[in-house]
Amino acid sequence: MRSTMAGHDPRQAEFLGQEDFVQLVTPAGERIPSPGFDPWVADVTDEQLASLYEDLSVVRRIDIEATALQRQGELGLWPPLLGQEAAQIGSARALRSDDFVFTSYRENAVAYCRGVKITDLLRVWRGTSHGGWNPYDVGMAVPAVVIGAQTLHATGYALGCAKDGVDSVAVAYFGDGATSQGDVNEAMVFAATFKAPVVFFCQNNQWAISEPVTLQAKAHISERAPGFGIPSLRVDGNDVLAVMAATRVALDRARNGDGPTFIEAVTYRMGPHTTSDDPTRYRDRDELEQWAAKDPISRLGALLDSKGLLTDELTARVKARADEVARELRAGCLALTAPDPLTIFDNVYATPHRGLDRQRSQYAAYLAMFDGGAE
Amino acid sequence: MRSTMAGHDPRQAEFLGQEDFVQLVTPAGERIPSPGFDPWVADVTDEQLASLYEDLSVVRRIDIEATALQRQGELGLWPPLLGQEAAQIGSARALRSDDFVFTSYRENAVAYCRGVKITDLLRVWRGTSHGGWNPYDVGMAVPAVVIGAQTLHATGYALGCAKDGVDSVAVAYFGDGATSQGDVNEAMVFAATFKAPVVFFCQNNQWAISEPVTLQAKAHISERAPGFGIPSLRVDGNDVLAVMAATRVALDRARNGDGPTFIEAVTYRMGPHTTSDDPTRYRDRDELEQWAAKDPISRLGALLDSKGLLTDELTARVKARADEVARELRAGCLALTAPDPLTIFDNVYATPHRGLDRQRSQYAAYLAMFDGGAE
Amino acid sequence: MSVTTSQLTLAKAITSGLRHALADDNRVLLMGEDIGALGGVFRVTDGLQKEFGADRVMDMPLAESAIIGTAIGLAFRGFRPVVEIQFDGFIYPGFDQIVAQLAKMRYRTGGAVSMPITIRVPYGGGIGAVEHHSESPEAYFAHTAGLRVVTCSTPQEAHVLIRQAIACDDPVLFFEPKRRYWTKGEVTEEIADAIPLESARVVRDGTDVTLVTYGPLVATALDAAAAAASDGVSIEVIDLRSLAPIDFPTVEASVRKTGRLVVSHEAQLSGGLGAEIAAGVTERCFNWLEAAPARVTGFDVPYPPGSLEEHFLPGLDRILDAVDRVLGRPNSLTGWTE
């Protein structure tokens, strides 16, 4: 039966009712009690709160700097996460290093938390690589661009964890638009059937390019999963603490053999879909302003302030770190140059391939023609 | 909120709870009252009940005769519907002639109700055609063999009905196994978004070849739809009256602009998946016996008997009709011969096609070589 | 009715073709992701939802299989859907509905049910895009019986062909060369005298070598022909337009004249259309051929990252290198051994 989780052990509860979502910090920065979820963040120290604040601020700065780099022609494209920082940081900071994350293209803050090098974030967008990092180094696959496909990979990876008898968890990140894809629904079927230790983390940022979430779903997205036999949580995606609590609940269920959990993080894409997009064609300023009032960073700032933690020192430290990351990002970006032409033939196959090896050597011969200065 | 429909107007209710399904006639043939659904079959006369009994008996006879034809080498394959007669007859008899049905391969009783000629049922299985009839003649597409694909066609057709401003309804038939396919889930997304006048009619016959429904779904299948914003009904699929009532509720909603409805008809595949299958490899006799006790025909027979309607005359009439249909089926089958070889080139394109037209004339030249008696 | 002629980009020439189709036949519908208020990511449907209403120009949820599957259902009911796939690399989730349903429905129903569905696909590389946004999947569809496959190379052709495709009672995969969307040209909004959808077109006459290509590479081929001309080599350039079926008679006539064939496409070499064209021409013109047909194509690698795409894409130099090869002149493979 549907019910809110308040007062229940959230690991057992099925899903939340229509109007509710888990919120621990109001947009004004007030910490409100939640018997069900408070225990899940009781260990978060003031220092850790400040650290989350730093994370949120740094990833926003990454976003701003990368957008600037795109405007300056240094990146081909950039998909801003502006507004979604809490959803990504709150969830990714709940993970262990042995967990494994499968994301879409907008999860730069998740990648940041996983330890992806700042410069590596840019390779795809500067056109020097289709990936950017070694997934095994950071426990995170490179971005999946085909919408929804990665949810199946996460489910399969989770099956593998169970087979290996480890309590690592796979996490699939995807958007509200993705929920319409067959793959995402099939992932829920498979995860439920095999009780896979996977967390489905949907950032409902209200838009899929120009299409509002109401085109994709006539019920709350969080209501989809229970019909597949998967408990779900709807959480205020702009409340970093609530997101962390919800993710911990889900991870805990997975680690304990209770199978998959679905989380809908309700948030908002404050920027364009990508730097190529023009949202003025399809959405109102009003909506933007309403959501600006729920900003995840100012919210946590207000909470810190109310606790006397938003000191000049913290502000300065955060700014210094953000500046440093921005500098690293810019310098790293400019240093990324096109790889050697013949690398287009690399890593297609693991083993020698007679057809491709021939094409490579023919193309090498072709390029050699120009070495004499012919062209 | 979840609730059983009893006492509610079923058009408004969302879906039924875990243990319940709509049942109007018990396996023993007792008519039990249902405030919600009785009104939907209040108009069914004794004569119509007898006619349903005839339908059930005739389609079972078709199944038996076709199975025999396969055993005798006259058909390549046959997918028996044994046990599912009530689910198919109860739903198909609720339709209007201007409704349009999209089915899978097992819906021979639906086709019978739509007016498909008996012989036409066999063309696919005798290998003389991929279809067998003109869909527009009977308001029913030819069978879709790729699991789940037809649910999208039904949804699109329903969108077309709405665009045309008519109150015809599209009905998609599919199995329990099909619910795992992306297409079926996407069909629910699209139907919900556009409030399409479509009925999703799932025959949960407990098996997808050798896979039990528990491999496909961890919750009741009927629980899936509400998460997509589609009300659903779970009905005793071996109770022809209950199936008819549920289908009428769904059709009425669709005709009134209330959008899609999902029906799970709980039934059982008493036979093999097809005549090629060997169910002894994967299921117990016990299960079969349990379900035999819920047989749809004996159930309706018992009800008729209790009303004094199962007269010798009726029994004789039904037998005569079944015999007649069986004769027609056999004679029709034997009369079906392989079409002209060059018809393999027909109906690939609507308009002349330079590549294929050339291949046809070349093949005609090739065949002509043998006409001289060469080979 | 007066005929409009104006300078349009290739994208806008398609827009105007769609506008005509919508105006001429109220069973025509546009379906796709972001094609309404946004006008599509390439703005090809810009303004059409406003003009024809959200009932005719429909934003669909994000699921290609369902977009194509529901289009099939609409065609069953007599509509004539025109589907936009946002980028080449996103057609694959709809592959089953295309090859197993759309392509086979007329055959399956013995001709009773027509599938006049056009699937528009911006395709090809050269725009520095991320993965899945630069692919050339036309060979998959050209190998699928029941489909027609068409592409275009100029604004005028784009305008005419999209209207012909929509008017055709067969399913048509319509590939739009996205890196040429911004190419401008004169467009006469008239299809009455157009050559058939199935026909190729000789876009430059020549006598020494036949260069067959289509879509985005037609412009490159014309550049190559111009460069070769200044070098004394006369190249006849053929724009295939129809990729299934292929207009072999037009190609054949040219090769019988030149004796030499170069085929070029962006798609990967192995199993690409270049193989079909080379094989088909060899079957028809064996005795006229002076050299083996040469193929200049993408390599058998996934489409590479943007900064390397120039090494994947056939350019003017690689085409001229192949021209040298069929002419027996020194070229990159001179002296090359396996």
Place this chain on the structure above:
Amino acid sequence: MSVTTSQLTLAKAITSGLRHALADDNRVLLMGEDIGALGGVFRVTDGLQKEFGADRVMDMPLAESAIIGTAIGLAFRGFRPVVEIQFDGFIYPGFDQIVAQLAKMRYRTGGAVSMPITIRVPYGGGIGAVEHHSESPEAYFAHTAGLRVVTCSTPQEAHVLIRQAIACDDPVLFFEPKRRYWTKGEVTEEIADAIPLESARVVRDGTDVTLVTYGPLVATALDAAAAAASDGVSIEVIDLRSLAPIDFPTVEASVRKTGRLVVSHEAQLSGGLGAEIAAGVTERCFNWLEAAPARVTGFDVPYPPGSLEEHFLPGLDRILDAVDRVLGRPNSLTGWTE
């Protein structure tokens, strides 16, 4: 370890190959529909779930995209999944996961992530089946960079090739000629001395014509060669085995000897592998060819109903007709004009 040799059907030769793979490497998993208790609709996995447990031989829910997608996730974690697709015509719902994910994952990750996944597909016609059960979709995959495509023609080859495919660190589409599942032959359960996965095999020596084929038609080709021999024509038959990449050196050596090429497959003509082989051979052997390579294939129609399939499938007579054509002897197209 002693080597077993026995008479097995082609299906059972694969079963035994799978058994070896499961026994040799505990990261090998079998995944598919109805492969457990039922042993697959062709019984290829018969007994394996009992032997290796439901954790290694897994019945999956009915969704091909998810079966392949979860196999990819398992490969991410170091498993080596072997997927069974129930019939050729049911691979398309998984097409996106195969061509956009599986094929590209190594490239995407710069070599960091291997995808040692084998996808087994019973394919081809000749069993009188209903729609979608007789298709030959190999060309789609052979045109997809990042995949390997393999097929087999005898029990011995089937046994060895399935083991090699599973051992390969690249994704392999493994096409099993379903109408030959019941063909019996001697099988030695040993792969140590086997020729490489990439190599074609000359299965009958000859001097007049090279006949290239694969999978189900190898037996037909051998019958044709025997018939031709009694007519004084010596046909060299090559079983390709690997369809991507194609072993051109082996084919080339043969054509340089015979000067004539016939290629045959069940798949439709246009864009089929016959085009790639004809084009590739023409590129390599132009000066040796005495006639245009001929293709004997399925027609460009959807696979027809069972009672007509003999007219779609290349049979002995159509192959011999093409042999006559490349030899310049009277044949069905003598005097035929367009």
